[in-house]
Amino acid sequence: MKTLMTAALAGTMMTIAGSSAFAQDxxxxxxxxxxxxxxxxxxxxxxxxxxxxxxxxxxxxxxxxxxxxxxxxxxxxxxxxxxxxxxxxxxxxxxxxxxxxxxxxxxxxTALEMVCSEESGVQSTADFPGKTLGVWFFGNEYPFYAWMAQLGLATDGSEGGVEVLRQAFSADPLLQGQADCISVMRYNEYKQVLDAGIPEDSLTLFNFADEGVGMxxxxxxxxxxxxxxxxxxxxxxxxxxxxxxxxxxxxxxxxxxxxxxxxxxxxxxxxxxxxxxxxxxxxxxxxxxxxxxxxxxxxxxxxxxxxxxxxxxxxxxxxxxxxxxxxxxxx
CATH class of the missing domain: 3.40.190.10 (Periplasmic binding protein-like II)
Known part of the structure; x- marks a missing residue:
């Protein structure tokens, strides 16, 4: 019995030593x-x-x-x-x-998209002028500005352009009516919009890649x-x-x-x-x-x-x- 226990202990020690050696290597x-x-x-x-x-x-x-x-x-x-x-x-x-x-x-x-509420009246990019659009910054704003440049829309809130809302990383600006459209990741903030009880078929969704400004x-x-x-x-x-x-x-x-x-x-x-x-x-x-x-x-x-x-x-x-x-x- 003592021999078996000793052998088992030795085997355990060898396993531990082997694991330690592996971790070191x-x-x-x-x-x-x-x-x-x-x-x-x-x-x-x-x-x-x-x-x-x-x-x-x-x-x-x-x-x-x-x-x-x-x-x-x-x-x-x-x-x-x-x-x-x-x-x-x-x-x-x-x-x-x-x-x-x-x-x-x-x-x-790409999973970066822009979603617009039914109340905004936005059904196509032609409806953007005069709207407030939520935009993430810290490097996430680049495709948005490329998109607006492609559409010929000013981003300073002037007549005929759009108003830019610096958006936090949440869906709150859309849910609270602060913006007509917001930036979302399809796997994250878009789910927050749906979880708030907003019917998916009432939303207008733009995919940046489909708009030719994907990253x-x-x-x-x-x-x-x-x-x-x-x-x-x-x-x-x-x-x-x-x-x-x-x-x-x-x-x-x-x-x-x-x-x-x-x-x-x-x-x-x-x-x-x-x-x-x-x-x-x-x-x-x-x-x-x-x-x-x-x-x-x-x-x-x-x-x-x-x-x-x-x-x-x-x-x-x-x-x-x-x-x-x-x-x-x-x-």
């Missing part, structure tokens, strides 16, 4: 999200919780974002190895000296100089592959993935029902991970035509803003 990566933990990032949360990153030899720390956290600033300050952010913010940061490079583009379609949303970015390190490139290749395994799981198991999101919710404000909805919508956006060049070119064209009175997105065609070295290795 795993490549450490800090991943900064664009927003708080929610279904928008379910693929990454699933990859971590289900052990996909561990199996890839990676020790991944996922840091949630928030309204006061800019992933571009975090990585520039050394607080992250890889970030997920919208291409508009990444290209703007690159032009301003933060040499971000897109290494993969899991989000192939690529959640992509993966690293600093350019890190790509000179073969070990880092190898680690990022494994990271992208494991992340896409996570997204595959989310698409195939939306309810289980929603529960993983709830388990990682630091606010306590999320509901399983809301995350099942969000995961379902986000899953429909996933493509890639290779960057689609037509979508990239539309994003650049949108940013170059965005006449923002506060802060132009980019002023010149970007160079070196993406690489295929990671996604090519996955083929």
């Amino acid at each position: 795993a490549y450490p990566l800090t991943f900064q999200l664009k927003w708080v933990n929610q279904g928008q990032f379910a693929g990454y949360l699933a990859a971590k919780d289900l052990g996909y990153y561990d199996e890839a030899g990676l020790n991944v720390t996922i840091n949630p974002g928030g309204p006061d956290i800019a992933p571009e600033q975090v990585i520039a300050g050394g607080g992250a190895d890889v970030i997920t952010t919208w291409m508009a913010a990444a290209l703007a940061a690159r032009e301003r000296g933060v040499a971000l490079v897109n290494i993969a583009q899991p989000f192939a379609d 690529l949303e959640d992509g993966l970015y690293v600093l350019e100089d890190r790509l000179q390190d073969p070990d880092f490139v190898d680690a990022m290749t494994r990271f992208v592959e494991a992340s896409m395994r996570g997204w595959d799981y989310v698409i195939e198991n939306p309810e289980e993935a929603a529960q993983i999101v709830i388990d990682n919710d630091m606010s306590g404000a999320l509901t399983l029902e809301s995350q099942i909805y969000q995961v379902g919508v986000v899953g429909s956006l996933i493509g890639g991970p290779a960057l689609d060049m037509d979508s990239y070119e539309q994003t650049v064209a949108t940013l170059l035509s965005a006449v923002s009175p506060d802060n132009p997105a980019i002023t010149a065609e970007p160079e070196g803003a993406y690489t295929t070295i990671i996604t090519d290795a996955l083929n």
